[in-house]
Amino acid sequence: MNTAKQTQFNPARFQFGRAAAVLVCLTFCGVDAYAQPKLSPRAYRLADAAYASIANGNLPRAESYAERAWKVQPGSEQLGLLLLDVYVREGKTPEADALAEKLLQQFPDSPQVLAQNGFLAQRQQRSQMAFRYLSAALEKGTWTSEQQRTLRLAWADSALAAERPDEAEKALGPLTDESDVAVQLRLAQTRLIEGNRQAAVSAAQAALDHATTDADRSYAKAIIDQAHNAEAEEAQANARAHLQAAYDLLRERKDSQALEEFQAGFDAGAGNAGNYADAAYAAKRTFDNDRSVKLFEQSLDADDKEHEFDQQRRFGYKREVEQLEREWGFQLSLPYQTAAFGPEGTVDVLQPGFEAYWQPPKIGYRDGRILQFFVRGYGTAYDGSGNVTGAPTVQGSVGARYKPLPSQNLVVTGERLFKIGSLSTNDFLFRLGYSSEDGTDLRVTEPSWRSWQAYIEGAYFVNAGRYIIYTELRYGHTWRVSPVSEKLTVYPHIALAGDHDNKATDQTAIGIGPGVQFRFWFRESRYRAPASWADITVQYRVPLTSAARARGLVVRATLWF
Numbered sequence: 001m002n003t004a005k006q007t008q009f010n011p012a013r014f015q016f017g018r019a020a021a022v023l024v025c026l027t028f029c030g031v032d033a034y035a036q037p038k039l040s041p042r043a044y045r046l047a048d049a050a051y052a053s054i055a056n057g058n059l060p061r062a063e064s065y066a067e068r069a070w071k072v073q074p075g076s077e078q079l080g081l082l083l084l085d086v087y088v089r090e091g092k093t094p095e096a097d098a099l100a101e102k103l104l105q106q107f108p109d110s111p112q113v114l115a116q117n118g119f120l121a122q123r124q125q126r127s128q129m130a131f132r133y134l135s136a137a138l139e140k141g142t143w144t145s146e147q148q149r150t151l152r153l154a155w156a157d158s159a160l161a162a163e164r165p166d167e168a169e170k171a172l173g174p175l176t177d178e179s180d181v182a183v184q185l186r187l188a189q190t191r192l193i194e195g196n197r198q199a200a201v202s203a204a205q206a207a208l209d210h211a212t213t214d215a216d217r218s219y220a221k222a223i224i225d226q227a228h229n230a231e232a233e234e235a236q237a238n239a240r241a242h243l244q245a246a247y248d249l250l251r252e253r254k255d256s257q258a259l260e261e262f263q264a265g266f267d268a269g270a271g272n273a274g275n276y277a278d279a280a281y282a283a284k285r286t287f288d289n290d291r292s293v294k295l296f297e298q299s300l301d302a303d304d305k306e307h308e309f310d311q312q313r314r315f316g317y318k319r320e321v322e323q324l325e326r327e328w329g330f331q332l333s334l335p336y337q338t339a340a341f342g343p344e345g346t347v348d349v350l351q352p353g354f355e356a357y358w359q360p361p362k363i364g365y366r367d368g369r370i371l372q373f374f375v376r377g378y379g380t381a382y383d384g385s386g387n388v389t390g391a392p393t394v395q396g397s398v399g400a401r402y403k404p405l406p407s408q409n410l411v412v413t414g415e416r417l418f419k420i421g422s423l424s425t426n427d428f429l430f431r432l433g434y435s436s437e438d439g440t441d442l443r444v445t446e447p448s449w450r451s452w453q454a455y456i457e458g459a460y461f462v463n464a465g466r467y468i469i470y471t472e473l474r475y476g477h478t479w480r481v482s483p484v485s486e487k488l489t490v491y492p493h494i495a496l497a498g499d500h501d502n503k504a505t506d507q508t509a510i511g512i513g514p515g516v517q518f519r520f521w522f523r524e525s526r527y528r529a530p531a532s533w534a535d536i537t538v539q540y541r542v543p544l545t546s547a548a549r550a551r552g553l554v555v556r557a558t559l560w561f
Contacts, residue, residue, distance in 0.1 A: 043073040047082060049438070052450070056443055057316025059090045060368075060407045077107050084116055088123070089313070091281035093250040096120055111141025115151065122154060123274065124247035125240065127162035131155050135171070149175065156186045161240070165193045181207045181216045188223045197227045215305070239268030243275060255282040259291070266298075273302035273309065277317065287366045289324045296321050297527045312445045319441070319529040324365060326531065330356040332559040338384070339552030347548045348384025353377065368406030374399060379421060394421040397429065409435045417461075427464055433457035439478055442489065442521050442530060448479040451491055464503070472497040474515070487530065491517040495539050498550070509550035511541030523561075532561045 039047065046069035053062035066083040073079055080103045087096035100117045107113045118133030134155040138148065152171045159167035168190045175183045188203035201224050208220035226233055242265035249258035262279040265271055280295035296317050303309045309317075332354055339347040357374035358364075364371050379394035380387070399415025413431040417424075439451030456471040476493025480486060498510035519535035536557050543551040 039076060039079070040073055043069045043076065043079060046072065047079060050082060050086065053438065054086065054089070055312055055446065056439065056441060056449070057312050057319060058438070058441070059086060059316065061438060062086045063090060064407065075106075077103070077110060077113065080106070081112060081116060084120075088120065091278040093124065093247060093278070094253055097124075097251055109140060111137045111143070114140065118158070119154065122158050122161075124251075125161065125244040126247070127158045128164070130158035131162060131164065131167050131171070134158060135167070153182055153186065156190070160186065160189050160193065163193060165190045168193075179206065179210055181211050181220075184210070185216070185219050185223070188220070192223060192227060201227055235268055236270065239265045239270030241265075242268060243270050246279070250278070250282060255286045258282050259286065259288070271302070273299045273306050276302055280317075280320070284320070284324065285367050287362070289362070289365060293321050293324050293527075296324075300527060310445065312443065315442075315444045315529055318524075318527060322528045322531050325528070327359050327361060327364060328357065329359075330354070330561050332561075334557040336382075336555045337549070337552060339548050339550075347552065348382075349380060350382040351378060351380050353379075368403075370403040372401050374401065374415075376415075377420070379424075388423060390421075392421040392423045395424040396420045399429075401431075409437075425464070428462040429459060430462070431457055431459045442487070443480075444486075446480075447482065448477060451476055451478040451493070466501070466503045468499060468501045470497075470499040476515075485520070487521040487524075489519050489521075491519065493517070495541070497539075497541065497554075498544075504547070506545065506547035508545055509547035510544040511550035512544060513539060513541040515539035515554075532559075534559045 046065045050062045050065035050069060053059070053065060063083070063086045066079070066086050070076070070079045070083050080099065084096055084099050084103065087093075087099060097120070100113075100120050103110075103113045104117055114133045114137035118130050118137055121127075121130035121133060134151055138151045138155065141147075143151065152175060155171035156168045159165070159171060168186065172183065172186055172190065176187065178184075184203045184207035188200045188207060191197075191200035191203060204220045204223040208217060208224075211217040211220060242261045246258045246261035246265060249255075249261060259279060259282050262271075262275065262282070266276070266279075276295050276299035280292045280299060283289075283292035283295055300314060300317060303314065332352075334350070334352045336350045337347055338349075353376065355374055355376040357372045359370065359372050376397045376399075377394060379391075380389045383389050395417060396419070397415045397417045399413060401411050401413040403409065403411050411431075411433045413429075413433070415429050415431075417427040417429055419426050433456065435453065435455040437451075437453040439449050440453060443449050452473075452475045454471075454473045456469070458467065458469045460467045473496045474493045476491055478489050478491045481488040481490055493515050494512070495515045496510070496512045498508070500508045515538060517535055517537040519533050521530035521533045523531040534557075537555070539554045541551055541554060
């Protein structure tokens with residue numbers, strides 16, 4: 001019986017929990033991300049937008065910007081590394097692997113690319129490949145002392161995971177005399193694999209003597225304990241094998257099988273915050289929303305101890321949970337517009353509305369594809385022109401809408417208008433809308449950020465033969481009003497709004513002007529980002545056409561629950 005192999009200890013959290021953070025650090029820390037070849041202006045803007053989206057926790061948008069930047073300048077090593085980082089954050093293992101291999105072919109001697117490939121392989125527990133890339137990166141690169149140390153520790157981790165104590169010895173050679181806890185823990189593990197239990201215990205005891213955290217003390221004690229505990233080590237090795245199998249299956253896009261391997265590894269005691277997040281994304285892609293929610297929650301719980309995620313990344317995972325769990329909601333709106341006399345007469349009207357919707361379990365949210373059924377009601381509460389208001393104007397409708405594309409906000413809506421008030425109507429209404437935006441969600445790590453929204457929708461009333469095209473563009477900057485509340489934001493902006501109504505006297509109306517929006521976010525919990533908000537938007541529009549509705553004051557109060 002191979003006693004040395006039985007008593008091997010591999011602190012999985014310590015080994016793999018650092019990979020994602022180090023992956024970015026070694027690529028961009030101390031390296032000019034915009035060095036030669038110089039980025040084109042368009043590539044620079046797209047890269048800047050990708051970084052902003054990462055900070056915002058909007059990884060699909062960051063992916064879109066990074067991919068477009070890479071297409072603009074595919075010869076840029078830095079842009080390739082940026083896109084690779086986004087794929088890693090999203091848990092898109094097959095895409096990350098493919099891009100990493102492509103970068104390696106383009107830049108075979110780049111120490112940064114070698115390091116990226118090494119850490120990516122380490123994250124997926126392809127340990128032999130990982131230590132080869134990491135050792136090559138160390139040999140070819142000019143690194144700072146701290147970066148060299150990080151690479152050597154990662155090299156040692158991968159070697160130990162591959163049961164190659166000889167490689168771990170090479171990696172740790174220049175660090176052997178250090179009393180540092182991280183070094184001594186790895187030395188202890190190396191000695192244990194080699195079968196030198198006495199030396200392993202000695203190194204572990206040195207680590208224990210210098211440990212300043214509960215985690216380090218726990219690792220050191222575990223090495224000492226497992227020097228005589230073959231059964232526990234076998235279980236740990238089996239758990240690591242399940243996780244490695246899970247990542248192999250992810251590379252083959254077999255998410256369902258990968259989930260089962262992940263779960264087997266977790267049940268056996270392996271797994272860190274990053275592993276749970278990767279599994280959560282796999283569950284999301286298989287439309288297993290309940291399981292995805294549970295795994296995201298476990299990832300956040302694990303990170304409470306590991307502290308590997310920054311606050312915005314945690315917020316991004318909480319937003320995933322909120323979206324996956326949402327099954328119903330309602331919206332109250334109170335829009336008011338007033339304008340001076342024009343060809344269409346005076347516009348001075350208040351038209352409140354209400355909508356309630358249901359998003360069916362299982363089929364309502366499928367990896368960004370959304371199906372909702374809704375009922376709406378609206379009418380005119382006040383009309384300064386003297387037109388009829390109140391109950392006779394109340395219009396009802398019931399319908400469904402569908403968002404078919406995971407990464408694009410294209411929405412198709414069909415609804416039946418039904419008569420409630422005597423002046424309302426029965427009709428069929430079909431709508432097609434598209435929107436794009438950035439900076440509209442809350443950012444928990446930034447005091448202010450750039451924000452913009454673009455929206456266009458076409459609506460067709462079948463019986464009336466009426467079509468309306470509406471569009472609005474807003475551009476501005478959002479501030480958190482921290483002295484009042486961390487959940488209160490103010491968004492001054494410039495708005496360009498317009499519509500075309502084939503039944504109106506003046507068919508086209510376009511206006512432009514300043515606006516400001518105050519928004520308060522609420523219904524946040526430990527695992528969920530704020531699910532609701534209330535806002536007030538005030539705009540004053542200067543007409544670019546003669547239609548009265550294109551000018552004047554526009555005020556809208558909205559409650560989204």
